Amino acid sequence: MGTRGYRYKTSHSLSGPGDGGKTGSWRIQRPVIDLERCTPARRGTEVCFICWLYCPDSVISRTIPPVIDYEYCKGCGICAEECPTKAITMIDEADAYQDDEGLQACSTEGPRPCT
Amino acid sequence: MHIIEDGNAAAALGVKLAGAQVIAAYPITPQTPLTEKLSEFIESGEMKAQYVPVESEHSALAACIAASSTGARAFTATSANGLLYMHEQIHWAAGARLPIVMCVVNRAVGAPWNIWNDHQDSISQRDTGWIQMYACDHQQIIDGVLKAFALAEAVSIPVMLCYDGYLLSHTYMPFEVPEEEKIARFLKPFAPAYALDPDDPANLNTVTLPDVRVDVNGETAHGYMEIRYLLQEDHRAALTVAQEIEDRFTEVFGRGDDALLEPYRCEDAEYVVVGLGSLTYQLHDVVDTLRAEGFKIGVLGVRLYRPFPSEALAEALTGVQEVIVIEKALSYGYEGALCSDLKAALCGRQPTVTGMIAGIGGREIRTADLTDTLRAHVRGAPDEDPGWIGIRL
Numbered sequence: 001m002g003t004r005g006y007r008y009k010t011s012h013s014l015s016g017p018g019d020g021g022k023t024g025s026w027r028i029q030r031p032v033i034d035l036e037r038c039t040p041a042r043r044g045t046e047v048c049f050i051c052w053l054y055c056p057d058s059v060i061s062r063t064i065p066p067v068i069d070y071e072y073c074k075g076c077g078i079c080a081e082e083c084p085t086k087a088i089t090m091i092d093e094a095d096a097y098q099d100d101e102g103l104q105a106c107s108t109e110g111p112r113p114c115t
Numbered sequence: 116m117h118i119i120e121d122g123n124a125a126a127a128l129g130v131k132l133a134g135a136q137v138i139a140a141y142p143i144t145p146q147t148p149l150t151e152k153l154s155e156f157i158e159s160g161e162m163k164a165q166y167v168p169v170e171s172e173h174s175a176l177a178a179c180i181a182a183s184s185t186g187a188r189a190f191t192a193t194s195a196n197g198l199l200y201m202h203e204q205i206h207w208a209a210g211a212r213l214p215i216v217m218c219v220v221n222r223a224v225g226a227p228w229n230i231w232n233d234h235q236d237s238i239s240q241r242d243t244g245w246i247q248m249y250a251c252d253h254q255q256i257i258d259g260v261l262k263a264f265a266l267a268e269a270v271s272i273p274v275m276l277c278y279d280g281y282l283l284s285h286t287y288m289p290f291e292v293p294e295e296e297k298i299a300r301f302l303k304p305f306a307p308a309y310a311l312d313p314d315d316p317a318n319l320n321t322v323t324l325p326d327v328r329v330d331v332n333g334e335t336a337h338g339y340m341e342i343r344y345l346l347q348e349d350h351r352a353a354l355t356v357a358q359e360i361e362d363r364f365t366e367v368f369g370r371g372d373d374a375l376l377e378p379y380r381c382e383d384a385e386y387v388v389v390g391l392g393s394l395t396y397q398l399h400d401v402v403d404t405l406r407a408e409g410f411k412i413g414v415l416g417v418r419l420y421r422p423f424p425s426e427a428l429a430e431a432l433t434g435v436q437e438v439i440v441i442e443k444a445l446s447y448g449y450e451g452a453l454c455s456d457l458k459a460a461l462c463g464r465q466p467t468v469t470g471m472i473a474g475i476g477g478r479e480i481r482t483a484d485l486t487d488t489l490r491a492h493v494r495g496a497p498d499e500d501p502g503w504i505g506i507r508l
Binding site for chain 2: 016017
């Protein structure tokens, strides 16, 4: 099915996930958080969140632990550069594909939103 | 009302009558009197519009793009290097499908610096996606501004109305001013397909991926290529729309004819001279002289250059032995752009096409020189390709 019937003749987008396309596909390297070193994850308190603050695409959540949305993370690496405890490592996408399960190491209850 | 004024004043009156709401322009010779006139109209309260003073032509068109995006009827004007300074925004306005109207007061491009007339400025913007109309006299300028807004808004494509610097912009000519009470019957208020609204924000023309995408509403949205295809499709359709608008103009104001081409003594012609702008009216005199000498020759003015009226031209020139294109611009390293376009339109048909160049940088095009050149050419004298009329090397 083509776009002939689309309501606009130009590029028109609304603020919301995905209206610029699935930009996660641009990524060559992906940031992976080591929860053993991540300050909010380790302490279980609302601290640090430097990665959330610096992420230019707002794909890191302000939760305990922080979670990266790989559908839209372009892999710029700013979070890894800024993390004060060096908890974030950039790894090659090619390698990540082989071990996709273990990458997003969250607790079984999932990330806890901050208040 | 019948008045005598210069071409820039005719354009300014047209813009006022069209009810343009935002004017942003930067002065450049020979366009300056046009923007001065508009600024006077607004300052005196005679015209209800916002004049945005800007520091450059690039900003002038950027301001018009912003204004048009909010649903305002926007106008700008420039010449030569000012037009080239706009170039990036010229592409943008067309890609964003904004019905801005711009008068291009044609002037030669530097270097070397030159303020006189030729067509290199607007011809070099040929491939930007704008519609290009060429006016031959003041009546076509003032009426052309109204038709340009009507066409731009009907097809959502910006329009350049081009007219010759000095030859038209600074010469005085009598013309009819369209009656204000009839304007509303011809030009409806601008009702954009989409207008920016602070209460319902959206992003326009942000990065658009090579492929189609699913938008936040779950609908499949165009990729870049679909958007560009639609621009081309609507450009070609504008050939028909331009004629419909011309017919509506004739119905309301009682003048107007063919929106695409303007033939003069082309019936039974063996030779037809093709050109753009005021040169084609000068060629009427040349043709009268040569006809009196027994040559079967006519003139065909191209009033709408983009979209290119390829089929209308092919039809008009079928059966003609030779077409001679005289241009005030060229694609360096090859030939005049109109000549190339015409050859493509006539490919596989009878007439041969010869290109000639004249009036570059305001070199005077003497009617006697045109007559002598065409007479010699029709008699079979060899000329250079492309032949430059009036060159003194």
